[in-house]
Amino acid sequence: MTPQTLHDPELRARVTWSLIAEPADPVALYARELLGPAAALELAERAEGGTLLRALGDTLPAAPSDPKDDPPHRRARRALERWRGRLARLDFEAVLDDAQRRGIRILTPGDPEWPELLDDLQHTAPHCLWAQGPGDLRALTHERSVAMVGSRASTPYGEDTAGALAAAFAAAGGTVVSGGAYGIDAAAHRGALAAGDGATIAILAGGLDALYPRGNTRLLERIRERHLLLSEAPPGTAPTRWRFLSRNRLIAALSHATVVVEASWRSGALSTARHADELSRHVGAVPGPVTSAASAGCHRLIRERGAVLVTDPAEVLDLLPGGPAAGEGRHAVQDELDLLSPADRRVLDAIPPRSSLTEARIGDEIGFSTQEVAAAVARLELLGLAARAGERVRRVHSAR
Amino acid sequence: MTPQTLHDPELRARVTWSLIAEPADPVALYARELLGPAAALELAERAEGGTLLRALGDTLPAAPSDPKDDPPHRRARRALERWRGRLARLDFEAVLDDAQRRGIRILTPGDPEWPELLDDLQHTAPHCLWAQGPGDLRALTHERSVAMVGSRASTPYGEDTAGALAAAFAAAGGTVVSGGAYGIDAAAHRGALAAGDGATIAILAGGLDALYPRGNTRLLERIRERHLLLSEAPPGTAPTRWRFLSRNRLIAALSHATVVVEASWRSGALSTARHADELSRHVGAVPGPVTSAASAGCHRLIRERGAVLVTDPAEVLDLLPGGPAAGEGRHAVQDELDLLSPADRRVLDAIPPRSSLTEARIGDEIGFSTQEVAAAVARLELLGLAARAGERVRRVHSAR
Numbered sequence: 001m002t003p004q005t006l007h008d009p010e011l012r013a014r015v016t017w018s019l020i021a022e023p024a025d026p027v028a029l030y031a032r033e034l035l036g037p038a039a040a041l042e043l044a045e046r047a048e049g050g051t052l053l054r055a056l057g058d059t060l061p062a063a064p065s066d067p068k069d070d071p072p073h074r075r076a077r078r079a080l081e082r083w084r085g086r087l088a089r090l091d092f093e094a095v096l097d098d099a100q101r102r103g104i105r106i107l108t109p110g111d112p113e114w115p116e117l118l119d120d121l122q123h124t125a126p127h128c129l130w131a132q133g134p135g136d137l138r139a140l141t142h143e144r145s146v147a148m149v150g151s152r153a154s155t156p157y158g159e160d161t162a163g164a165l166a167a168a169f170a171a172a173g174g175t176v177v178s179g180g181a182y183g184i185d186a187a188a189h190r191g192a193l194a195a196g197d198g199a200t201i202a203i204l205a206g207g208l209d210a211l212y213p214r215g216n217t218r219l220l221e222r223i224r225e226r227h228l229l230l231s232e233a234p235p236g237t238a239p240t241r242w243r244f245l246s247r248n249r250l251i252a253a254l255s256h257a258t259v260v261v262e263a264s265w266r267s268g269a270l271s272t273a274r275h276a277d278e279l280s281r282h283v284g285a286v287p288g289p290v291t292s293a294a295s296a297g298c299h300r301l302i303r304e305r306g307a308v309l310v311t312d313p314a315e316v317l318d319l320l321p322g323g324p325a326a327g328e329g330r331h332a333v334q335d336e337l338d339l340l341s342p343a344d345r346r347v348l349d350a351i352p353p354r355s356s357l358t359e360a361r362i363g364d365e366i367g368f369s370t371q372e373v374a375a376a377v378a379r380l381e382l383l384g385l386a387a388r389a390g391e392r393v394r395r396v397h398s399a400r
Numbered sequence: 401m402t403p404q405t406l407h408d409p410e411l412r413a414r415v416t417w418s419l420i421a422e423p424a425d426p427v428a429l430y431a432r433e434l435l436g437p438a439a440a441l442e443l444a445e446r447a448e449g450g451t452l453l454r455a456l457g458d459t460l461p462a463a464p465s466d467p468k469d470d471p472p473h474r475r476a477r478r479a480l481e482r483w484r485g486r487l488a489r490l491d492f493e494a495v496l497d498d499a500q501r502r503g504i505r506i507l508t509p510g511d512p513e514w515p516e517l518l519d520d521l522q523h524t525a526p527h528c529l530w531a532q533g534p535g536d537l538r539a540l541t542h543e544r545s546v547a548m549v550g551s552r553a554s555t556p557y558g559e560d561t562a563g564a565l566a567a568a569f570a571a572a573g574g575t576v577v578s579g580g581a582y583g584i585d586a587a588a589h590r591g592a593l594a595a596g597d598g599a600t601i602a603i604l605a606g607g608l609d610a611l612y613p614r615g616n617t618r619l620l621e622r623i624r625e626r627h628l629l630l631s632e633a634p635p636g637t638a639p640t641r642w643r644f645l646s647r648n649r650l651i652a653a654l655s656h657a658t659v660v661v662e663a664s665w666r667s668g669a670l671s672t673a674r675h676a677d678e679l680s681r682h683v684g685a686v687p688g689p690v691t692s693a694a695s696a697g698c699h700r701l702i703r704e705r706g707a708v709l710v711t712d713p714a715e716v717l718d719l720l721p722g723g724p725a726a727g728e729g730r731h732a733v734q735d736e737l738d739l740l741s742p743a744d745r746r747v748l749d750a751i752p753p754r755s756s757l758t759e760a761r762i763g764d765e766i767g768f769s770t771q772e773v774a775a776a777v778a779r780l781e782l783l784g785l786a787a788r789a790g791e792r793v794r795r796v797h798s799a800r
Contacts, residue, residue, distance in 0.1 A: 022766070081769055082768070082769075085767065086767065160691075161691075240750060241745060242745065242746045242749055286690060287688065287699060288687065288690075289557055290712065291557070295687075299687060303711075309703045310690075311703075343467075345642065346640065346641075349640040365640075366640065367421075367425075368482070
């Protein structure tokens, strides 16, 4: 947070919203978009539910926690209730002091470090981001950032694949974005860290004051020392499942493409993929054995949701904007017969593996004239695939 | 071959073409399509290259064995040369007698057993088919036939998967079509045979008089005893690589969909998939570990050629005409949160795994009113996921 943020009422209001509303609180986001952060906050602090409702109109979206058929005025009143409980206890300056002491900075729109990628989230863009580490968010995500995510319940196959893909992508100058969780996330972060200059960002669901999960503390500390930790939740926020799910939209938004390495049929990683899809970013998925439940979600993404099947680092790069993605193919679709002309292949195939034949006999077998066979044999000799021994032709066994 | 075939000059000419021309000889196929089998044969028997060329016009397609920039009159002359060498040695009646003695019947268009599926091949439709076994080709392929093909160099994973998919498809009344080769083909045939009444057809590249490959003799004999062996090559034809590739179009044509179970990057199974694609039949491919070279061709089909990723027997059925194939999804796309309402999930997530909280404390943590928490806890209690103990709420640990 720059001094400017502290004094700009709109930016200060954004930080306050981050402190009093849940990340994906739809009424808060709606009020902010409609009225601007400061005016919306003023209403939240002073107005009654009716006033808030009148200001917002009756198109107020329902929160995921709202019952169905819930009238707008009840939703507005409940939203106020949610915010005011926290507003009453809020000590804004103490929060900022604490963050500063911990080396946590606050990013808001307009900061040089605030990436345009977040604008794609439109009305669900975070109020602000809490960041820690030497990495510059905008620079790290400017051209080559890819989310690599997946199940906590990963297999060694998935972890190896995540690590290898992340290492290669980071070594190619890319930033690996993930969620810092056990399993695939951790393997992706580790792969990126292992790749010399490889950059990686962990976006956490809870506050940056308490690294979660505990078992990844050392890993997250290394990312914090060398690159960047992010959260849209202020310090002191516990990482609940709810916050994990809304955090996933940030992983998707801060990445030019998302690769799911392993995911069970209902993995949370699929929500990251859905966010990426909604943002019109490419989604890749790594296949695995059909017998592995840890790959079922990846197969589902490829089968049902148009994810691009990804098998190697080059195919990850292909997902970036401007890459061929899939279908168009980095590899020209090459006929299996292209390596050898069909005529030459027919002649070669007519020669028994461990015997030899005359050219006349070969021609008879495949319906070629002797001249045609002779020409093919000459070419096969040049390629080192056949050899003449007197009148007879035999194969030369190569690695082929 | 019915007595009618023997006496109908067109059908008799078709059988002769099968005896003197390679399966995919483009001049023979072109002449047959343009002039009809009998008139084309008469030209082949009597005419000079110039006459043949005048009859066929100058649009004569080149054979794969022809050099580029080869003028049509040279192609016509070479075609004549190919056919006449064999015509000179042909003893039509002896071939038929031999086939009959071996129990090999000849199928031609118009036979009740000739399936309409073959008409989709148009100008590359076989002249006739040589068939052996009690199965009726038309009945076996009428509604539910699927090709299951793949590498000879298969892995246990691929063989197990092929066997399981084939067994389930055959048990569902389907016919598994394959090429009788080692590896995936054999596993698919075996899976179908193992499924009680499961039907399977092996389409061979060589003549039915010598079952190939030798190591699959017993398997092919069982298919011949119980179902059907097919070839477009007459008895006495050796199975060269060239004939394998043209045989693949028959596997694709006689199947309503093609599933590639394992295939290396340049596997011949990819040619079967390409034929199926050209025939507008669905192509499915089974994924595997990205580290397995035996799955590289399958991944390529999914990535680059629009094949549908297939993981289980139900997804094989989906490939049949009228099935949802993919994208549309047999499984409704279900949000990971659907199982529990978001509000209830938030409340549940706020309860520590091995501790308990008051409802007021839960509400404070997630920004819910106490009434909202109480309602959610009531629902969670009903679902057996939470329990009240005095004023406090704790989780109930289920299998979830």
